[in-house]
Amino acid sequence: MSRVELRSVSKRYPKADDLAVKQISFEIPDGELVVILGPSGCGKTTTLRMLAGLEGVTSGEILFDGKPVQDTPPAARNIAMAFENYGLYEQWDVFDNIAYPLRLRSVPDAQIESSVTGIASGLGIADYLGQRPGALSGGVRQRIGLARALVRDPSVFLLDEPMSHVDADGRNDMRLEIRRIHERTGATMVIVTHDQEDALMMADRILIMNEGGIEQYDTPRQIYDAPATAFVAGFVGEPPMNILSVSRSGDSLDGAGFAASIPYGLDAALVPGRQLVAFRPHLTRIVSGPAAGAAGGLVLTGQVYMVEPFGERTIVTVQVGQTRVKVESRAQESYDLDSVVSLLVRTEDLHVFADPAGSGRGERF
Amino acid sequence: MTAELKVSELSVTYGDVAAVRIDELSLDAGEFGVLLGPSGAGKTSSLKAIAGLLPGAAGAVHLGGRDISRTAPEERDIAMCFESYALYPHLTVRKNLEFPLRAPRRVRELTAQERRRRVDEVADVLGLGQLLERRPAQLSGGQRQRVSLGRALVRRPTLLLLDEPISHLDAKLRNGMRAELKRMQRDMGVTTLFATPDQGEAFALGDRVFVLDAGELRQVGEPTELYLRPSNVRVAELLGAPRINLVDGEVRGQRVTVLGLERPAEGLRDGPVLVGLRPADLTVGGHRELEAAVVAVQPLGNAAIVTVKVSGQTLRVLTQGAFDEWQVGDAVGLGVRSGSLLLFDPVTTMCVKAGI
Structure with a gap:
């Protein structure tokens, strides 16, 4: 088992202008399951590959249990890794694929049998053990790769988008199973994903990355309830938080193509000038x-852009000035496209973020 | 220019495996159809067959009344967007997007300026404006997927086939693009068939949903219709995440008993019945009809999936509210929303009653 630490780690790819990973530092206590979450291109996979030793670090240190490993080759780091692209051996059947890491370490056959069948059952692929991977679907192949990584007993498990090709239902079962495996082995696990549901469901802590840097590193609860930056607010949650860029002038909040009265009780949280107001x-x-008078909260008027009925909930996208705001309700409602509607958010449900550069990426007050 | 699609007797075989067998699939002009099915159901094969990309496929495809079953793919005026992006690695994003407009048979239709404008328009909608001079290798997976989608859209085809075009994007992008896609399709009015394994997505986008499983259509209808009245157990299982709970029940004297609950079941004969309970129609906490024990809790933000055991059966509940409220081992009340039960015949698996 291992404590993992990154100190000021940066990565620049050859001939690139920008750093893919910008001097990040964080620590994972021994036995914790951390999910690195972020949009495509944020540097999360690069970070994982540096942890694995598949990419060198441009600067900084990586430590396992206090020992620097950034110059240690992958095979000597005692890690197990599962990739998004599976990396399976096509000429062997599924059983042999999963058993391979154990055979490499001369584990006795009886133990291989029970470990492999155990992991395969847990991941729902026991039926395929005698088949070759080539004929199997993407979702099953991905689970085989995952099984092969999880069947060992390494210091650290590194999983790169381990469920991206699995259906919603299978995904849920796999999240539970990964959590169970984590509880059973007590292993330190680092999982990379762009799926915020994966993160909320599996992580002890979530490391949110964006543009090569860390936005927030905290428990799922804190990240959901108290996003540190507007980026986190807008990234976590399904659908994500609405974020409005507004300018405070006198009694009103002016945005791109719309204006709203300052809700009663919000005054104290606002500053003069530009800021971001966010709500779920x-x-x-x-x-x-159209809106009819103040109502103890933020009131906006707009036109219906699109209605998406999901079954047990409906998401209505409303065009408010030049911004699109999403509303989620449990009811089966319907609105005519382009019809006028008003939105109300209670003051206590509003988050305010600073936006000094006007970039839309604020820091929480 | 939009047209209705009529596909009949479609069959795709790989070796001796019958991957797809669809009797009929039709879309009205301008309709947004969704092909919903789990991984391996035959969605990609079906779309490829309609596009004319599978020489071994059999069946008839009519677009706007025209029989295109034996027309070469490039002559069918169908644009297809693949799950695997298929971008030209040596061309910039702009050139990738422009490529379909420069095909020899099409290059004289638009001036260079019009082509540029089309590309800018599509790039704007898909958020690719800053990336137009990059090459695919310099893009992330999600960005590549958007370019792939743009390349299909830029042609303004008569029929648009989309194979899971936004499935690999993060939630924020996917959410934004889904509404955009739906609005774009509405404004462009192009007949569209969109394949996805995600039921929520299917419902959000589709005018009509075609449920595909193991190569065959199980049910076709409007999303609400499918959700409230799935025709059989398999369709009910495919709709909804988390998966619907299926529990044994008994009908006696036109009343159904399940887990200690009782509801009226008019018109049904005595005998065993399979009862479907959707996780979203169950509630935990407080005083309710049933007593259950918490087995697992999976937090989700403003909701949670709570697995409970009641009367020896394991059920999943999708709850609203704070997710640290329940611990494994807690005894909780379990409620079932009235009108939410689905009853299926255990032998034929057909739905015999809904909405009780």
Whole structure:
């Protein structure tokens, strides 16, 4: 088992202008499951590959249990890794694929049998053990890769988008299974994903990355309830938080193509000039027709851009000036496209972020 | 220019495996159809067959009344967007997007300026404006997927086939692009068939949903219809995440008993019945009809998936609210929303009653 630490780690790819990873530092206590979450291109996979030793670090240190490993080859780091692209041996059957790491270490056959069948059952692929991977679907192949990584007993498990090709339902089962394996082995696990549900469900802590840097490193609860930056607020949650760029002038908040009265009680949280106001779609009320008077919260008027009925919930996208705001409700409602509607968010459900550069990427006050 | 699609007797075989067998699949002009099915169901094969990309496929394809079953793929005026992007690695994003407009048979249709404008328009909608001079190798997976989608859209085809075009994007991008895609399709009015394994996505986008499983269509209908009245157990299983709970029940004297609950079941004969309970129609906490024990809790933000055991059966509940409320081992009340039960015949698996 291992404590993992990164100190000021940076990565620049050859001939690139920018750093793919910009001097990041964080620590993972022994036995914790950390999910690195971020949009495509944020540097999360690069970070994982540096942990594995598949990419060198441009500067900084990586330590396992206090020992620097950034110059240690992957095979000597005692890690197990599962990739998004599986990396399976096509000429062997599924059983042999999963058993391979154990055979390499001369584990006795009886133990191989029980470990492999155990992991395969847990991941729902026991039926395929006698088949070759080539004929199997992407989702199953991905689970085979995962099984092969999880069947060992390494210091650290590194999983790169381990479920990206698995269906929603299988995904849920696999999240549970990965958590169970984590609890059973007590291993330190680092999982990379762009799926924020994966992160919320599996992580002890989530490391949110964006543009090569760390936005927030905290428990799922904290990240959901108290996003540190507007980026985190807008990235976590399904659908993500609505974020409005506004300028405070006198009694009103002016945005791109819209204006709203400052809600009662919000005054203290606002500053003069530009800032970002954010709120969750499921905490936004929507009614037909234009706004009629103040109502103890933020009131916006807009036109219906699109209605998406999901079954047990509906997401209505409303065009407010030049911004699109999403509203989630449990009811089966319907609104005519382009009809006028008003939105209401209670003051206590509003988050305010500074936005000094006007970039839309604020820091929380 | 939009047209109706009519596919009949479509069959795709790989060796001796019948991968797809669809009797009929039709879309009205301008309709947004969704082909919903799990991985391996035959969605990609079906789309490729319609596009004319599978020489071994059999069946008839009519677009706008025209029989294109034996027309070469490039002559069918169908644009297809693949799950694996298929971008030209040596061309910039702009040139990739422009490529279909420069095909020899099409290059004289638009001036260079019009081509540029089309590309800018599509790039704007898909958020690719800053990336137009990059090459695919310098793009992330999600960015590549958007370019792939743009390349299909730029042609304004008569039929648009989309094979899981936004599935690999992060939630924020996917959410944004889904509404955009739907609006774009509405504004462009192009007949579209969109394949996805995600039921939520299928419902959000589709005018009509075609449920595909093991190569065959199980049910076709409007999303709400499918959700409230799935025709059989398999369709009910494919719709909804987390998966629907299926529990044994008994009908006696036109009443159904399940897990200690009782509901009226008019018109049904006595005998065993399979009862479907959707996780979203169950509630935990407080005083409820049933007593359950918490087995697992998976937090989700403003909701949680709570697995409970009741009367020896394991059920998943999708709850609203704070996710640190329940611990494994807690005894909780379990409620079932009225009107949410689905009853299936255990032998034929057909739905015999809904909405009780």
